Amino acid sequence: MSDNRTIDAVLERHGRDGTHLVQILREIQEQLNWLSPATLTRIADGVGWPRAQVSGTAAFYSFFHTRQRGKYCVLWSDNITDRMLGNTDLMDAMCKKLWLEPGRVSEDGLVSVNTTSCTGMCDQGPALLVNYRAVTGMTLQRVDEMAELIRRETPVAEWPADWFAVQDNVRRAEILLAGNFAPGSALRAAHQRAEVDGLSASNNRSFRESLPQGIAGPMAMLDEIQRSRLRGRGGAGFSTRFKWEACRNAPLRADQERIVVCNADEGEPGTFKDRVLLTSYADLVFEGMTVAAYAVGATRGFLYLRGEYRYLLEPLQAVLERRRAAGLLGKRILDIPGARFDIEIHLGAGAYVCGEESALIESLEGKPGRPRVRPPFPVTNGYLDQPTIVNNVETFASAALVALHGGDWFAAIGTKQSTGTKILSVSGDVARPGLYEYAYGVTVRQVLADCGATDTLAVQISGPSGMCLADDEFDRKIAFEDVPTAGAFMVFNTSRDMFEVARNFSHFFAHESCGFCTPCRVGTTLVRNIMDKIANRHGSPYDINELFKLHRLMQGASHCGLGNTACNPVFDTLNKFRPAYEHRLLSLDYEPAFDLDAALSEARQMTGRDDAGAHFAAHSPDEAKA
Amino acid sequence: MKTSDNEVSAQANAREARVKADRPAEAKTSDNEVSAQANAREARVKADRPAEAKETPTFLLDGEEISFTPGQTIIQAATAHGVYIPHLCWHPEFKAHGSCKMCTVKVNGRFGSSCTMAAQAGMTVENRTTELDDKRRTLLQMYFVEGNHFCPSCEKSGNCSLQATAYELKMVSPHFDMFYPDRAVDASHPDILLDFNRCIMCSLCVTASREVDGKNVFSMGGRGLLGRRIHISSESGKLADTDFAATDRAASICPVGVILPKRKGFAIPIGERKYDKLPINRQVTEVTP
Ligand SMILES: Cc1cc2nc3c(=O)[nH]c(=O)nc-3n(C[C@H](O)[C@H](O)[C@H](O)COP(=O)(O)O)c2cc1C
Ligand code: SF4
Ligand code: SF4
Ligand code: FES
Numbered sequence: 001m002s003d004n005r006t007i008d009a010v011l012e013r014h015g016r017d018g019t020h021l022v023q024i025l026r027e028i029q030e031q032l033n034w035l036s037p038a039t040l041t042r043i044a045d046g047v048g049w050p051r052a053q054v055s056g057t058a059a060f061y062s063f064f065h066t067r068q069r070g071k072y073c074v075l076w077s078d079n080i081t082d083r084m085l086g087n088t089d090l091m092d093a094m095c096k097k098l099w100l101e102p103g104r105v106s107e108d109g110l111v112s113v114n115t116t117s118c119t120g121m122c123d124q125g126p127a128l129l130v131n132y133r134a135v136t137g138m139t140l141q142r143v144d145e146m147a148e149l150i151r152r153e154t155p156v157a158e159w160p161a162d163w164f165a166v167q168d169n170v171r172r173a174e175i176l177l178a179g180n181f182a183p184g185s186a187l188r189a190a191h192q193r194a195e196v197d198g199l200s201a202s203n204n205r206s207f208r209e210s211l212p213q214g215i216a217g218p219m220a221m222l223d224e225i226q227r228s229r230l231r232g233r234g235g236a237g238f239s240t241r242f243k244w245e246a247c248r249n250a251p252l253r254a255d256q257e258r259i260v261v262c263n264a265d266e267g268e269p270g271t272f273k274d275r276v277l278l279t280s281y282a283d284l285v286f287e288g289m290t291v292a293a294y295a296v297g298a299t300r301g302f303l304y305l306r307g308e309y310r311y312l313l314e315p316l317q318a319v320l321e322r323r324r325a326a327g328l329l330g331k332r333i334l335d336i337p338g339a340r341f342d343i344e345i346h347l348g349a350g351a352y353v354c355g356e357e358s359a360l361i362e363s364l365e366g367k368p369g370r371p372r373v374r375p376p377f378p379v380t381n382g383y384l385d386q387p388t389i390v391n392n393v394e395t396f397a398s399a400a401l402v403a404l405h406g407g408d409w410f411a412a413i414g415t416k417q418s419t420g421t422k423i424l425s426v427s428g429d430v431a432r433p434g435l436y437e438y439a440y441g442v443t444v445r446q447v448l449a450d451c452g453a454t455d456t457l458a459v460q461i462s463g464p465s466g467m468c469l470a471d472d473e474f475d476r477k478i479a480f481e482d483v484p485t486a487g488a489f490m491v492f493n494t495s496r497d498m499f500e501v502a503r504n505f506s507h508f509f510a511h512e513s514c515g516f517c518t519p520c521r522v523g524t525t526l527v528r529n530i531m532d533k534i535a536n537r538h539g540s541p542y543d544i545n546e547l548f549k550l551h552r553l554m555q556g557a558s559h560c561g562l563g564n565t566a567c568n569p570v571f572d573t574l575n576k577f578r579p580a581y582e583h584r585l586l587s588l589d590y591e592p593a594f595d596l597d598a599a600l601s602e603a604r605q606m607t608g609r610d611d612a613g614a615h616f617a618a619h620s621p622d623e624a625k626a
Numbered sequence: 627m628k629t630s631d632n633e634v635s636a637q638a639n640a641r642e643a644r645v646k647a648d649r650p651a652e653a654k655t656s657d658n659e660v661s662a663q664a665n666a667r668e669a670r671v672k673a674d675r676p677a678e679a680k681e682t683p684t685f686l687l688d689g690e691e692i693s694f695t696p697g698q699t700i701i702q703a704a705t706a707h708g709v710y711i712p713h714l715c716w717h718p719e720f721k722a723h724g725s726c727k728m729c730t731v732k733v734n735g736r737f738g739s740s741c742t743m744a745a746q747a748g749m750t751v752e753n754r755t756t757e758l759d760d761k762r763r764t765l766l767q768m769y770f771v772e773g774n775h776f777c778p779s780c781e782k783s784g785n786c787s788l789q790a791t792a793y794e795l796k797m798v799s800p801h802f803d804m805f806y807p808d809r810a811v812d813a814s815h816p817d818i819l820l821d822f823n824r825c826i827m828c829s830l831c832v833t834a835s836r837e838v839d840g841k842n843v844f845s846m847g848g849r850g851l852l853g854r855r856i857h858i859s860s861e862s863g864k865l866a867d868t869d870f871a872a873t874d875r876a877a878s879i880c881p882v883g884v885i886l887p888k889r890k891g892f893a894i895p896i897g898e899r900k901y902d903k904l905p906i907n908r909q910v911t912e913v914t915p
């Protein structure tokens with residue numbers, strides 16, 4: 001098929017609808033390998049959007065290539081946990097084997113090797129993506145074999161299947177990971193409850209909009225959610241009932257509908273529980289979304305799946321198909337006339353900020369994932385300006401269980417302010433990495449014991465934007481009232497250097513800042529540069545003060561949570577692991593970041609020289625002699 | 627370390643900020659409630675009394691009472707009173723963009739962007755405090771190091787909002803190491819020169835071209851410090867290949883020296899330009915440019 005026919009076929013499939021732009025770009029790139037200027041023009045003309053908007057959107061997402069890319073594109077996951085498993089050496093070895101510099105396409109256009117933000121395989125790293133397919137458990141031997149397959153131009157589809165195997169690693173199950181959920185049971189329970197007491201409950205609320213035709217009892221469902229005291233699992237712990245009710249009560253204009261969005265962007269480094277929920281518990285998640293739709297009166301749903309989990313697209317679509325066939329999705333759910341709800345899957349394309357709910361909605365609308373100015377909030381003005389709830393994958397899974405067993409059952413688990421269970425994604429220096437589900441209120445120490453962590457120095461909870469706990473805080477509890485978490489639990493033993501941990505995270509934020517607001521766009525890079533300066537032993541106490549100053553600016557002035565929390569890891573480690581910084585500082589008051597010798601590196605590269613005469617020898621008398 | 631206590635509570639604030647930022651419904655209701663109350667009060671007042679005696683809602687801005695019309699943002703109300711709140715991406719003719727964060731104020735003790743926050747009766751707003759001006763100066767320094775600004779050779783010098791704001795906030799050096807980014811100059815258009823070395827990403831050209839000119843010549847695309855930039859609506863990426871005209875509103879909107887007319891160098895001599903005559907804080911009600 002010619003390029004134009006490929007492009008037109010994708011455009012047709014999406015009804016030439018610009019709001020599908022991110023999906024259109026991805027599908028076309030999957031077939032044409034990259035998005036050339038001519039391709040972007042044809043897409044812009046096809047959807048009738050300004051060309052600058054189409055090229056600007058393509059440029060926003062890390063996974064879109066607006067320059068020719070190699071036939072093979074290898075991206076090493078670069079979370080600190082991958083680092084701890086030796087990804088740097090493996091990537092170097094791969095580059096050597098392929099005669100490559102990281103980040104550059106080989107001269108024959110065959111391959112490029114680079115890093116990418118955490119791919120959500122921290123319990124089975126070092127991980128990478130090859131042509132956006134996830135590979136786990138990299139070893140030196142696999143590097144050799146992979147390089148050979150690339151050199152022989154063997155299609156990725158013919159590579160050994162076990163390289164692409166992704167394990168669930170469920171180590172501890174309570175209610176969610178127990179895996180005994182019967183599809184449809186929660187919806188049936190919700191519906192039956194309505195006939196018992198739900199109709200009267202809803203009739204008492206005459207100020208509320210009338211119930212969607214044919215579905216009785218959404219109010220009863222909301223009442224159960226209220227009784228369950230369920231709070232969002234995406235990090236902020238916002239009351240699910242408040243969010244759902246605000247959406248339900250938001251007025252609809254003509255031609256509008258309510259929207260349910262499941263946030264499966266899971267971009268926070270060290271988090272991988274949503275991947276497992278969607279791999280082996282997808283019915284629970286989709287049923288939770290359907291329960292939510294029932295409660296708020298929504299007719300359209302989206303699963304926003306991060307691009308790193310592209311391999312889950314077809315299996316998830318099969319689950320949706322099966323649920324449609326079973327009458328659990330579609331136009332007549334549970335055979336109730338008018339009970340209408342369906343779910344579409346949208347894939348992200350490598351942008352952590354798209355996990356922020358308003359940025360996620362922008363992305364669903366085919367735009368760059370830029371957080372919106374709020375208010376208005378998504379519950380009133382969300383997807384295409386319609387009332388929208390955005391919830392985390394685990395929140396929906398929990399909601400399904402609330403529908404099935406009732407709010408009181410759920411509220412009896414956990415603590416008073418944090419009901420139910422929390423799934424932790426445990427990785428790092430532990431004997432048994434994987435998923436651990438606990439009732440809220442478990443201590444950090446208990447988790448460490450269960451996963452076989454010894455000599456633990458620190459735990460990074462809830463990812464880089466969360467908090468770093470030192471050993472005197474291990475008796476603290478996982479709960480909204482003490483240590484809230486979106487799920488990441490990265491463990492570092494006493495052999496680890498917490499400065500390097502924070503430096504890795506500072507690179508993450510600089511790479512992921514969307515660039516909309518000045519404090520975050522420039523601040524994240526300034527912080528990264530200072531951390532690199534300290535790592536290169538050019539730092540001084542002055543730089544530490546600069547870090548504090550930037551932290552204070554960014555956390556107050558940034559537009560969204562990314563900038564507000566970007567300095568947390570630096571700040572926490574500065575307070576709790578100060579010596580890790582101090583032993584790197586020069587004792588001077590001020591030291592320029594400029595390094596005369598480093599400045600010559602480009603000249604050395606061009607002349608192919610690396611002998612002593614090509615270096616400034618001021619620091620080392622030995623080198624001068626040589 | 628003596629800062630550590632402050633830092634700890636600052637951190638708690640940051641967490642709270644994230645939690646709050648993520649709390650739609652709660653914040654929403656309270657905002658609505660307050661403004662709904664204000665509206666209701668106003669309506670009542672209007673109904674009960676003759677028009678002359680109507681009571682307008684007010685808030686305190688650095689101790690000064692500022693009246694406002696419900697629906698106005700803090701910066702709109704302040705501007706209407708001739709009070710200067712530093713800003714770069716806001717322009718009175720357009721909906722706020724909210725990206726530069728120069729207009730950050732403290733509302734009842736919490737930071738917020740005055741160009742996007744609605745004024746509410748009874749709120750206390752801090753504006754030109756040392757704390758806030760220090761933050762603004764740091765933001766200005768960020769602009770100066772992320773782009774390439776050489777004011778003495780810039781046609782915009784004296785008419786430039788960034789330069790004038792830097793004078794106003796007594797910024798004497800860029801402070802941080804310069805990034806010296808590699809940014810493009812586009813001289814393809816017969817009448818207009820684009821020098822992106824000076825772009826501050828305010829998006830005003832994007833908005834003006836879309837909303838006033840109906841053309842969509844520009845779009846803000848890409849991500850992060852190195853990626854984010856103005857994209858131009860042509861396959862070549864050149865301005866000459868668009869329908870941009872020197873008479874477009876977007877041709878005169880840029881607050882800095884990116885979008886410049888060709889063949890008009892230094893028509894008004896340095897020393898007689900807009901901010902040479904009066905500092906920016908005394909030209910509050912002048913529409914820029
Ligand atoms: C930078 C940033 C990234 C985020 N990433 C995610 C994410 O990957 N998954 C998620 O569920 N929530 C994420 N959130 C939180 C969402 O904005 C939102 O609060 C959440 O999806 C709400 O769901 P919940 O109420 O069920 O927790 C992120 C927030 C920010 C500021
Ligand atoms: S745009 Fe303004 S700040 Fe930048 S160089 Fe020109 S005059 Fe100076
Ligand atoms: S070109 Fe000028 S108006 Fe456009 S975004 Fe840059 S600074 Fe703003
Ligand atoms: S909101 Fe993305 S950079 Fe600040």
Ligand code: FES
Nearest residue numbers: 713724726727741
């Ligand atoms: S003027 Fe308010 S953010 Fe720029």
